[in-house]
Amino acid sequence: MTANEESQFQALLDTVERLRNEKFSSLDPDLVKEILWLHANSTAEPADLSRCVELAVDRFLKMEGE
Amino acid sequence: MLQIKALHLENFGPFKGRQIINFSSDDGVTIIYGENMRGKTSLLNAIRFVFFGKVIGRSTKNMPLHKVGNWEEASAGRYGFSVRLDFDDSGHNYELTRRCVLKSGISAPSSDDDYGIEHYLKKDGDVLGPQQSQAELKRILPEQISRFFLFDGELLQEYEDLLSSETDMGRKISEAIERILGVPVLTSARATLHHLKEKSEHREATAAQGDQKTREFGNQLADLHAQRKELGKELERLESDLDRARSQKASLEEAMKKKERVAALLEKRDTIEKLLKQIESKRVAKESEVQQAMSSAWCALLTETLRETNKSLRARESTLQTELMRADVLKSLQVNAGAACPACMQDVSSEAQERLLASLHCLSITDRSEKDRELSTLRRKITALQQHEESGRAAVLKVLWNGLEEILIDYSAKRSEREEIDKQLENVDEEALRKTKFDFENIIRQIDVIEKGITKTRATLDENISDTEAIQKRLNKLSIGSVDGERKRRQFFSDLHSLFKDAVGAYREQLRKRVEADASTHFQALTTEPEYAGLQINGSYGLTIRHRDGSLIPVRSAGAEHVVALCLMGALQNNAPLRGPIVIDSPFGRLDRGHTRNIVRALPTMTKQVVLLVYDDELPPDLARSELKGKLRGEWMLERVTARHTNLAALKE
Numbered sequence: 001m002t003a004n005e006e007s008q009f010q011a012l013l014d015t016v017e018r019l020r021n022e023k024f025s026s027l028d029p030d031l032v033k034e035i036l037w038l039h040a041n042s043t044a045e046p047a048d049l050s051r052c053v054e055l056a057v058d059r060f061l062k063m064e065g066e
Numbered sequence: 067m068l069q070i071k072a073l074h075l076e077n078f079g080p081f082k083g084r085q086i087i088n089f090s091s092d093d094g095v096t097i098i099y100g101e102n103m104r105g106k107t108s109l110l111n112a113i114r115f116v117f118f119g120k121v122i123g124r125s126t127k128n129m130p131l132h133k134v135g136n137w138e139e140a141s142a143g144r145y146g147f148s149v150r151l152d153f154d155d156s157g158h159n160y161e162l163t164r165r166c167v168l169k170s171g172i173s174a175p176s177s178d179d180d181y182g183i184e185h186y187l188k189k190d191g192d193v194l195g196p197q198q199s200q201a202e203l204k205r206i207l208p209e210q211i212s213r214f215f216l217f218d219g220e221l222l223q224e225y226e227d228l229l230s231s232e233t234d235m236g237r238k239i240s241e242a243i244e245r246i247l248g249v250p251v252l253t254s255a256r257a258t259l260h261h262l263k264e265k266s267e268h269r270e271a272t273a274a275q276g277d278q279k280t281r282e283f284g285n286q287l288a289d290l291h292a293q294r295k296e297l298g299k300e301l302e303r304l305e306s307d308l309d310r311a312r313s314q315k316a317s318l319e320e321a322m323k324k325k326e327r328v329a330a331l332l333e334k335r336d337t338i339e340k341l342l343k344q345i346e347s348k349r350v351a352k353e354s355e356v357q358q359a360m361s362s363a364w365c366a367l368l369t370e371t372l373r374e375t376n377k378s379l380r381a382r383e384s385t386l387q388t389e390l391m392r393a394d395v396l397k398s399l400q401v402n403a404g405a406a407c408p409a410c411m412q413d414v415s416s417e418a419q420e421r422l423l424a425s426l427h428c429l430s431i432t433d434r435s436e437k438d439r440e441l442s443t444l445r446r447k448i449t450a451l452q453q454h455e456e457s458g459r460a461a462v463l464k465v466l467w468n469g470l471e472e473i474l475i476d477y478s479a480k481r482s483e484r485e486e487i488d489k490q491l492e493n494v495d496e497e498a499l500r501k502t503k504f505d506f507e508n509i510i511r512q513i514d515v516i517e518k519g520i521t522k523t524r525a526t527l528d529e530n531i532s533d534t535e536a537i538q539k540r541l542n543k544l545s546i547g548s549v550d551g552e553r554k555r556r557q558f559f560s561d562l563h564s565l566f567k568d569a570v571g572a573y574r575e576q577l578r579k580r581v582e583a584d585a586s587t588h589f590q591a592l593t594t595e596p597e598y599a600g601l602q603i604n605g606s607y608g609l610t611i612r613h614r615d616g617s618l619i620p621v622r623s624a625g626a627e628h629v630v631a632l633c634l635m636g637a638l639q640n641n642a643p644l645r646g647p648i649v650i651d652s653p654f655g656r657l658d659r660g661h662t663r664n665i666v667r668a669l670p671t672m673t674k675q676v677v678l679l680v681y682d683d684e685l686p687p688d689l690a691r692s693e694l695k696g697k698l699r700g701e702w703m704l705e706r707v708t709a710r711h712t713n714l715a716a717l718k719e
């Protein structure tokens with residue numbers, strides 16, 4: 001990531017994180033950040049991207065269940 | 067950040083043979099001077115071609131590559147051309163080459179099909195594979211946002227469309243702005259989570275179907291899910307149709323704009339045609355009236371003669387009347403045997419009575435009846451002549467003639483007007499223009515139908531979602547192990563989806579505020595009007611000038627439009643993750659010296675590398691040097707060799 005890309009990612013993350021705090025505090029901040037990061041940096045096809053996010057969420061839910 | 071180092075051209079447009087422009091690696095402005103038709107737009111197109119394989123004409127449509135190669139070389143039987151761009155990006159060194167070469171076996175090409183395109187990208191000296199090369203180029207300069215880096219100053223006018231939510235061009239630009247500002251990261255995350263939410267709902271329904279207690283709910287949810295899936299597909303299809311129709315409408319709109327003058331002439335001619343038809347029917351009616359009046363018009367020639375005849379007839383009538391009255395008086399005297407005069411009742415002397423009786427013999431009974439007949443004939447003639455005089459035919463005829471003449475003058479004026487328009491339309495393909503108009507009206511109708519379809523499908527979808535939620539609520543009350551896990555998972559995806567959905571709106575709002583603030587800062591530096599305080603942004607990133615008293619300036623000139631568009635470019639460069647050089651063709655054509663000076667001074671603050679393609683009068687070299695000082699990194703001149711051959715000459719490298 002270039003410096004500009006990093007600063008834009010941070011701006012996007014700040015927006016999502018503020019809303020998460022205000023309205024969806026039950027959602028894990030790291031998981032939300034991971035989902036955002038995947039969409040900001042991946043050149044994968046939507047189906048692959050979707051699979052990655054699903055895996056990340058299931059991994060998180062599994063960890064939470066344990 | 068993308069920084070151009072050198073542009074190599076071979077037989078591209080007027081640039082015959084191999085030619086090269088080197089760009090300074092220091093931040094600042096490079097100016098390339100060239101009179102009209104020397105190849106300024108070709109240089110901008112060379113960069114477009116090397117990145118995207120496209121060359122754009124003045125009409126913003128793709129130009130056939132067959133016509134891009136150097137004409138002198140082509141006439142000597144050497145076809146094809148190539149462009150190489152050397153640049154740096156994020157600390158890496160790139161060499162991008164694109165060539166348009168004649169296919170083997172073709173000796174006299176006639177279309178793009180006779181050529182093949184080859185391109186390759188070297189990164190730090192290594193040639194990348196096709197996929198890797200595509201991915202790198204997509205990252206370095208995506209085509210969808212190239213309009214903010216490579217542009218024709220004359221086309222800055224189209225940014226005005228951002229002020230109207232109606233135009234498709236405005237929508238296109240607005241989408242490109244969001245793309246450069248990173249909104250698609252959030253919208254694609256929202257789309258992924260929507261898909262996963264749907265998938266988790268399906269899994270929940272399947273789990274519910276597996277248990278006796280929840281089977282009914284599960285079945286209903288599965289049905290609703292299947293229906294939602296179909297509705298989603300239908301919505302997707304309609305939205306894609308709408309996109310296609312809108313883009314078609316935008317192209318037609320653009321084509322119509324260019325032919326606006328011709329269209330106006332055609333419309334005027336149609337109106338005149340209608341008027342001519344109306345005047346023609348009025349003329350026919352009036353001519354028939356005149357014809358009718360003319361059938362008795364000959365009488366007007368006899369008016370004087372008839373008046374004289376009437377006069378003499380009346381004189382004769384009077385004589386006859388006197389004679390007959392005299393005869394009646396005398397007869398009465400005879401009957402009364404000389405008593406008194408029946409008129410004055412005075413006594414009549416015997417001598418007078420004798421004289422009267424003698425004269426009474428002059429008018430015999432035969433004479434009397436003849437005179438009566440003559441008088442009656444005279445009176446009939448007089449009445450007939452009187453009737454003729456009363457009719458006033460000449461005056462009526464004059465009014466009718468005047469009316470007809472007015473109609474003929476009007477007809478002739480309109481016909482000359484139509485002939486004048488016909489002359490102006492002589493070389494115009496009217497059929498094509500009418501077809502464009504017809505297609506435009508047709509596409510508007512199509513868009514209306516599609517939009518109604520979308521509204522209807524969305525309403526059904528909303529109903530489906532509300533029904534699903536109601537069943538989910540009832541299902542939530544039942545605690546079944548296998549369903550509980552899926553429910554939790556579904557709720558999780560639903561929350562994630564809602565979070566990213568809200569984030570899209572919130573981020574857009576922040577962006578608008580940032581772009582408005584930065585564009586206003588640029589505007590204050592560029593405008594020469596001290597009463598203007600800044601710019602105000604709308605929902606589509608359209609900018610309106612704000613006066614210091616708070617009011618908005620609703621109308622602006624083409625020059626002001628350019629200034630505002632440049633402010634938007636500057637603001638986007640400040641806020642976009644992707645930055646690069648700005649290459650502008652004819653940026654100052656519509657600007658006065660004051661604005662040109664301000665813009666030249668401000669350009670180095672907008673981005674690190676600026677390339678200006680200008681002609682001397684648009685930006686005098688002395689002005690550029692005095693305003694840019696040390697930020698002027700290079701000056702080049704497009705020198706004419708022949709009409710089809712231009713050489714690049716460095717004034718300052």
